[in-house]
Amino acid sequence: MMSTTSLVLTALLLLVPIMISYKERLYIAKDLIVAAVRAVIQLVIIGYMLEFVFKLETTWIVLGLILVIMINAAANTIKRASSIMKHVFWISFAAIMSGAMISLGGVLLTGAISMKPNELIPIAGMVGSNGMIAINLSYQNLDRIFTKETPAIEAKLSLGAEPILAAKDAIRESIKVAIVPTIDSVKTYGLVSIPGMMTGLIIAGVPPLEAIKFQLMVVFIHTTATIISAFVSTYLSYRQFFNHRHQLIQINKEL
Helix, strand or coil: CCCHHHHHHHHHHHHHHHHHHHHHCCCCHHHHHHHHHHHHHHHHHHHHHHHHHHHHCCHHHHHHHHHHHHHHHHHCCHHHCCCCCCCHHHHHHHHHHHHHHHHHHHHHHHCCCCCCHHHHHHHHHHHHHHHHHHHHHHHHHHHHHHHHCHHHHHHHHHCCCCHHHHCHHHHHHHHHHHHHHHHHHHHCECCCECCHHHHHHHHCCCCHHHHHHHHHHHHHHHHHHHHHHHHHHHHHHHHHHECCCCCECCCCCCC
């Protein structure tokens, strides 16, 4: 059992990146401190909430908390979208929920996990987080491609291509960019890193082989959810870069 004193002393490790930031003039010390403080506050709040929810074991409360997680994940994608995109929140929410429903629904049906709060909520949080990251990458790449490769896309349109065909390369690349980090991290499990969930279970005293089974389940869940989220968000987003006359909308970038 970790003591609060040990945890506080561990936080002093953050002084190292803060000093590096100061010495190299990276100007990230403030962001790092704010991020750390926010993490502490948010995790303490969610810790008390989870203790309350775990004791109740009420299905509608569990589903409500999962919905809150997905809403927050979708809201955190808005700032990454192109300035011309509309309804970003709803697109992201639909994408994250699609990935969550398919992946979580699958493991519930197989009996790998149950509707118990201590099983479903942490995994739902992983799904929402990974989906959010993938969607952010997809949005950023779409914005980059439609900004940098305007002539190539317009050339396809001038030859009579529909927006879906003119944007096909952009769609494919954006989906790939969104899911490559997930695939690369999965490739290194066991060779380069021991994943977080497995590490936590082992530290908690769970036998390694049992911890591996849970970790593999999480890998299957979040990989599936991430790919689905990236796929849905990209296909729901690309059309907004064209107007009703199938013309490419020019993206104004601040200099």
